[in-house]
Amino acid sequence: MPNVPEPWLRGPIPGVDPCIAPVLYTFQHAREDLAVHVDGLSPMQIWARPYGFGSVGFHIRHIAGSTERLTTYLLGRQLSPAQVAEVSAEEEPGNQGAEALLAEMDRVFASAEGVVRSIDPATLQEPRWVGRKRLPTTVAGLLTHIAEHTQRHIGQAISAAKLAKAMGG
Numbered sequence: 333m334p335n336v337p338e339p340w341l342r343g344p345i346p347g348v349d350p351c352i353a354p355v356l357y358t359f360q361h362a363r364e365d366l367a368v369h370v371d372g373l374s375p376m377q378i379w380a381r382p383y384g385f386g387s388v389g390f391h392i393r394h395i396a397g398s399t400e401r402l403t404t405y406l407l408g409r410q411l412s413p414a415q416v417a418e419v420s421a422e423e424e425p426g427n428q429g430a431e432a433l434l435a436e437m438d439r440v441f442a443s444a445e446g447v448v449r450s451i452d453p454a455t456l457q458e459p460r461w462v463g464r465k466r467l468p469t470t471v472a473g474l475l476t477h478i479a480e481h482t483q484r485h486i487g488q489a490i491s492a493a494k495l496a497k498a499m500g501g
Contacts, residue, residue: 358479370430382495391489
C-alpha cells in the first residue's frame with residue numbers, strides 16, 4: 333500500500349480504548365504487509381524452507397493458530413483437544429497458496445478483533461492462565477503477546493518470502 337501510513341499512524345480507532353488499539357493495529361499491519369510480500373509467490377515458494385528457515389506458509393498458519401489460541405486464553409478458557417492438536421499441524425507442509433492462507437488468517441483476525449473490541453479497559457489487569465501449567469498472566473499481558481508475537485512472525489514470513497523469491501522456484 334504505497335503512500336499510506338502504517339495503521340498506527342492513521343489516527344485512533346473509533347470506539348476503541350487506546351490501550352487496546354495496538355492489537356487491532358497489528359492485525360491490520362499484518363494483513364497489509366503480508367499481502368504485499370506474498371504477492372506472486374507460487375505454492376512451492378510458499379512452502380519452501382530457504383536455508384532451513386520456516387516457510388512462509390508455516391508462519392502464516394502459526395500467526396492464525398497462535399492468535400486463535402491466545403484469544404481462547406484471553407476469554408478465560410483453556411484450549412480444546414482440537415486446538416492442541418493443531419499446534420503440530422502448523423509445521424506440516426501444505427499445498428495451499430497465499431490466497432487461502434491469508435483468508436484463514438483474516439478469518440481468525442476478524443474473530444479475535446471482535447473479542448478485543450469487547451474488552452472493557454477496566455479488566456486489563458484481570459488474571460488469565462496459559463497452557464496446561466496454567467501460567468499466570470493478565471488480559472493486558474495476553475493483548476501484548478498477541479501483538480508482539482504476530483509482528484515477530486510477520487517479520488519472519490517476510491524474510492522467508494524474500495528468500496523464496498530470490499531463490500526462484
